[in-house]
Each structure stands twice: as C-alpha cells, then as structure tokens.
Amino acid sequence: MRLKTEGSLKKNVYRGDALVEPPPPELAAILDKHRGHPDALITVLEEIQHHYGYLPQQQLEYAARELGFPLSRIYGVVTFYNLFQFTPPGRYQVRVCKGTACHVGHSGEIQDHLMDKLGIAEDETTPDKLFTMQTVACVGACSLAPVMVVNERTYARMTPDKAWEALQHLREETKEEA
C-alpha cells in the first residue's frame, strides 16, 4: 500500500505497532487542536514536548496514527531540529551559552569543567536524574558573558568554579527539599 503524506488526513495511515487504546486525554487534547492541519506537525511536537518534557515514543506513534503521518516523517522532523529530545531531561537543564561573546569569555572551559565534574557528555543526564547538560547557540545576554542558564534562571559572568558551585548549591537545595 502506498502511504500518502502531504495533505492526506486519512485515518490509520500509519500501520505500525498496534495501539489498542485511544490516546490518553492530555495527548488527545493536543492532537485534536491540530487535526486537519498538516503544517502543524512542528507545533504538535513542541506541545507534546512541553507537556511531557520530552518526546516519548508511544506518544509519537499516537501522533502518527491520529494525524495521518508516517512515523518516519515524524522521526525525520524530530531529528532535524535541535529543540526536540527523545530522552527525559533531568530536573535541572543546564545550558552553557556558546554564543560568540561567551566563547571568547571561555564558556568552553566552563562546559568542559561541568561535564567533567558531572561525568556526563552533552545531552546526557546524570544517573540521579538531576542534571542534563545542554548547549545553546546564544541566549542573547552577551553583556553578562559568559552565561549559564539553569531551567529559567540565568547565571551571569561565570567561571568554571562558580558554575560548579552553583550546581552544587542546587543539589543541596534538592536534598533539603527531600
């Protein structure tokens, strides 16, 4: 059978793993909004990731089935854009800015130091699920370079030691909460 992609919204085009149950309500809410809009795929993925923190495989399979895309097309889009991730992030997403001003301010050393201390590579998460190391092309806070962003919070004028201290502080905080 030939699979139609563009514009085709025929149900059940995707014939992958059997998804017996209907999609969970929170996912259905996202998918229903965009049914009939083949151009909304990136938006759908953004919303799924926003809800789950990452893109779970099963949710993508549902999206493929419900919106009439081949799963391969979804995989193609997901892997093309930097924003999307297949694995759940840690509690703190640590992003060291790679922008030009930060680079000449030695942000590379900060990143290396943190990865070294945490024992993980880029896009990996520590075993305790606390920190995920990511990079960002530029956060546009060049006057505060070099900059580290943890979740929503921006840390200005970092050094390798100061950045590591900040992470340790977050770790302590989490322990206290627990």
Place this chain on the structure above:
Amino acid sequence: MSAIIRIGMSTSDLAAGAEATYTAIETYLSHREIPATLKRTGSLGASHREPVVDVEIDGQSTLYGPVTPERVTPLLDQHFGAGSRGVSSDWVISRKNDRSDYPFLGKQFKVTTRLCGLVDPFSLDDYLTYDGYEAFKKALKMSPGEVIQVIKDSKLRGRGGAGFPTGIKWDILSQAPNSPKYLICNADEGDPGAFMDRATIEGDPHRLLEGILIAAYATGASKGYMYVRAEYPLAVNILRNAIKQATEYGVLGENILGSGMDFEIIIKEGAGAFVCGEETALMHSIEGKRGMPSMRPPYPAQRGLWGYPSNINNVETLASISSIILNGPEWYAKLGTEKSGGTKAFALAGAIKNSGLVEVPIGTPLRELIYDIGGGCAEGRKFKAVQLGGPSGGCIPAKLMDTLIDYDDLKATGAIMGSGGMIVLDDTVSMVNIAHYFLSFTQDESCGKCLPCRVGTRKMLNILERLLNGEGREEDIGHLERLCHTVGKASLCALGQTAPNPVLTTLRYFEEEYLAAVKQNGTNGTGPVSLDQSAVEVNL
C-alpha cells in the same frame, strides 16, 4: 506632580535581575502611597548598565543603572522627598531627556528601536500615543503602487544581511499573477551574538505588526506568518498579545478599517535550526517539514509557501516601514548613504566597554560606533578586530576601522553587514580559534542536503582542528583556501555560501597566525593554540 517610572524587563534585563528590582520599586511605591505610574518596558539597549530604571518627573527624565534592589530605596527617596542620602552619581546614566550626556545613547540615531524602553510592549495605548498605526492609516489612503514607490525611494535594503532592495521585492510579489499571496516575517534570529530582533519585538511589537500590515497592503498578501525562534518565549508571548490587541483594535482581521482588506497573522515557532533563517528552508519549516533549503529559482515570489507567491522580510526591515511612511522616503534615504537609506541596529558585545543594542545611520564609520558609542575596548585590553555577521560574516581588523557601515563597503573587506551581530575581539584572542569557532557552528548546523556544504565544511574544520592541535602541515593553508572557494561557490544556500567568510577574512588579515600555527608542529612546537594565546604578536 506626574511621575512615571519605567523599568526595562526584556530578556537581557531579566537576566540581569530586573524582576527583583521591579518588585522592590512596587513595594516602595505602595508602602509610601506614591501615585507614580510604574511601567514595564523593553530594553533601552544599554545592556552594560542593566537593570535600567528611568524616573520621569514632570517630563524630566533621569536614567539609572544598574539598579539593584538595594539601590531602589535611596534612589527613589531622592525623587520622592526623603533626601538624597546614599545615592552615588555612578548610578546615574543620564540626566537629560535627549541623553546627550551619555554618548552610548546620545550618539545613536534610533528608528526601529526608538520606542524600546519607552513604551510598555503589552500596551496598545502606549503605542497609539506615539502615532501608532497612523502610518498604516496613511498607507491605506495611498494606492499599493504608491506605497511600493515610497519604499523604493527610501532606499531601504533588507536588514537580514543580504541587502536586497525591499521595494523591488514587494513590487515582484505585487505583480505575481496567482493568489493567495503570503507575507512572512523572519524572526528566526539564529546568529550567535545577535539579539536586535528580539529586542525590537520585546520592546515595541506593534511597530513590527504595523510594518507587516503596510507590506500586506502594498503587495496584496492575505495571510502573514511570523517565524519566531522558540528560544524567545517572552517575545512570542508579547507578539501573541499584540496580535490579539491589533485584532480588537480593528487593524487585523476582515475588512480592516473599512478598506476591504483582509489579513491575519499566524505565529510559527521555530525549533532550533540555524539553516531555517534561509528563506526556502524557513518556508519548508512553516509547512511542518524538515527545514532544508531548495534551489532558487523559482524564487519565493514566484513559488513560495505551499507553492504560492510569498515575500520574506526580516524583523528590522519591517520595523522600519512605519517611520518611512510617516516621515517620507527622502527623510529616510538621507539618513544613509547614496545606495542605501536609513539606520541599522547592532548587538554590540565582546571585549567592549559599553555593550548592548545600538542603532546608527548607515554610512557611520565603524570607529565611531566602537569608540564613541561603545567606549572602546574593555579596560586594559587592546582592540584587535571586530566580527560582523556571525558565522556568515568576517573579522575586520583594527586598521580598517574607518570603513563605513554600509553593505558594499563592508563587503569589500570580506565581511558582511549581516543581521547585526557585532563582537569586539581583543589582542588576547587567537584568530585561528575564532575561525574554528564559527566554522564548527556552521558545520554543526549544515543541513546536509548539498555535498559542498556537508563535506566541505567538515574538511575545513578538520584542517582548523589540526592547526589548533599543533599538528598543522605545510600544505594546509593552501588546501583551506581552495576549500573555502569551492564551498562558497558550489553550496546550495547562503549557509554554505557564506560559511567560509570567517576563515577567509582571518586568513586575509591575520595570515601570520595561521603560519605560526603551522610552525608549532615539529621540534620548535609550543603545543596547541589555546583561545587566549594569539599565536604571534600582531602589529595593531
């Protein structure tokens, strides 16, 4: 007494801690029951002094920064009657309304960023007090052809970097035979080190919408898309709100202001791909696909989004439109040079004293921007070069500082005007390292569709890595140069075509550093070139 307190709350202000300052001011005012208006504005551009607070009393404004929460009480005491104890003059940025006492602000000429830091981006009323949507109403009284002629006469060129005359672009779309026509605003500001577009959106979103509306009227487009970086959540929020307000006000929707024109704007969030700044890739991304470029022609004006005629303009280009319509094309053309009119905004950062957002007339010498406005190199450091245009641009050495900021003059140096990233480099920075930095960025962001870019940038990067690791070979520099020309000429889109620029310009002006890097291999080797180690003493 009428008192207005404005506080910059853009992304960069917030990063500098503006939220805490805002809360402190709010508490101060409510405790003492002071009837002052507290306004959240966009960024004034003086990033090096953020958080910035503007206290305007009876029309007389004093600008302070950086205002930390501890400074709020003494600072406001001074204005609201409790003496001036503990206020240092260092906190004051400017005491004059025209900012002539602070060159960073006083020497700029603002058009697109004029209201940034002055109006509340969430308030339509604020925009309306400054002739908001008057330009659009004026345009509606003209014919679309007349509007296009005005833009042509203004000598406005695309601010995304390539510099194509905007009026001609609009003309081509308006003459496209089939419809619907689409208008796309490119707000996918992906250059590392560039944040002008974000500042414009976060500071004055309605100016952008007004520009889009005028463009739509002139070209006959019926639907607009705004492609915004997903990394700009605040900007997206502000835009959504502005679109809602504009719809309620009646300048968006059906039969706009009774003119019979229909227009709607849809926001599309990008998902982090540098190549999506390229217009054909951007359109594929809007269609929900992988953002890979396609061959041109056909140009977007012939076959664009969904196969229909489309026009893509950059944020700054569109934000210039309303001022051109209101003040006339002659005014705008006269600001710039013979071939290109108006002003250009830059994100000035790196080893510079006064970093931030600056806007100057086209044709201003680089020296004026860097020394008079930027205050020169940060203390104790020696100015070496300035990098323009990010990964697509190049490094201009200190000796060429009299170059004028204009598309053609900058191109002659090997750099480009670019979208507005301007990073100042001091004498500690190794230029081979800088070339490597930008190339690793483009290599990483290469979409892989065409071979010259996919393989060529990788090969170039390999050579640069060798040089940096002290494993350079005699023939490397020649190979690198040849690869630059191949990749630049044979790549499918601008990403690949411009990727060699950072390498070519550093080779052109700092060849001795490359040669020294080669020499480091072998017996007299001093090991790898670090970022901080300029391979040789450069004569500045």
